[in-house]
Amino acid sequence: MNNLRFPLLGLAMLMVAGCGSDPLRRVDALAQTPAPLETPISTARQVLADAPVCCDAIKAFPFQPIPANFSADVTLDASAPAYRFDSGKSFFRAFELPRESKSFEIRLYSQAGDTVLAPSVMLLDGQLRMTRLLDADDFVYVPAEGLKGDSLDARLRIDRTYLDNSGNERYLVLFAADADGQTVLQHPAKAYAKALGNEPPSIPDPVAQHSPVGVIKMVLIEDKAAGQQANSYVPAYSTGREMGNELPSIRAPAVLPETQAYYRQGIDAALASKDLERALRLADEATRVGDAGAKAYLLERIEIK
Incomplete structure (x- = not known):
């Protein structure tokens, strides 16, 4: 079968x-x-x-x-x-x-x-x-x-x-x-x-x-x-010490508009398909790369729905 x-x-x-x-x-x-x-x-x-x-x-x-x-x-x-x-x-x-x-x-x-x-x-x-x-x-x-x-x-x-x-x-x-x-x-x-x-x-x-x-x-x-x-942009690290590597303390830069749009579109798509778990993961990842407003955006979209 x-x-x-x-x-x-x-x-x-x-x-x-x-x-x-x-x-x-x-x-x-x-x-x-x-x-x-x-x-x-x-x-x-x-x-x-x-x-x-x-x-x-x-x-x-x-x-x-x-x-x-x-x-x-x-x-x-x-x-x-x-x-x-x-x-x-x-x-x-x-x-x-x-x-x-x-x-x-x-x-x-x-x-x-x-x-x-x-x-x-x-x-x-x-x-x-x-x-x-x-x-x-x-x-x-x-x-x-x-x-x-x-x-x-x-x-x-x-x-x-x-x-x-x-x-x-x-x-x-x-x-x-x-x-x-x-x-x-x-x-x-x-x-x-x-x-x-x-x-x-x-x-x-x-x-x-x-x-x-x-x-x-x-x-x-x-x-x-x-x-x-070309620029001096450095991605934000999500953790401090992993796999035996000591990572430097780097201040997270402002999130790029393209990156912010990518994650917010993903959150909207996940909510549209009623996949709240995926929307939460996307909001968490967006926060790690510098989008401090991602979780607030998710909560706002949930309230609207």
Whole structure:
């Protein structure tokens, strides 16, 4: 029955939604399920336990340069290096982000099947100091829709307004945040009923156990607005001491209008879809990057509604 999940749901949602779905969020539902999603949890954990630690420090990570139009499935399994993070040992993939591009958004979709990898994302500046750390709580379960399967999703923005700033976020590391939990998925029969406007059947939802191996689709999308200029802008750091790195005390600059607009549009979209949890996370992140009025804006929008 599990093998029918994506094709059945894909047909149902295509009949209802037509071709209006975001193509960047689509995963070929008819393709073979990636091997990491079929690996038994016990086997995956043993493979991780047996994997050698690749590096003594983050600065020794094998960072792979990626272009501004990057879009690909990133596999975390025995083919990836392993490292002992503060949260525990994990397979990881490390990327050098585009430096000369416009500001851009990164969209991440951790694909779910019998298992799912609950991701963590580490962002670092040009001196390999950590600027942000996203964990499993920053990823939201999104049920299968159209040709996109079940996944744990997150979106973040990388600022490239001032290209000559060494404090820009230059590197991204993907690894596992939680290999012991689980995610309850929406049963395909319920999704099919909803797509047809019917009452969903009262049946148990499948559960995807969190695994140390998995597949994450990563998509970079450049801002449409043109133009950057040189300046001394330095992004605000969200924390003081993480991963053994002492971060300097830097006064947060005034938030850029483009950044403020990005987060407030995201808050509006989250509220429009009745996703208060995402709206709160966006308000928190906006506050960390210098938008002191983000939480007040969220409260105002809630009161208006």
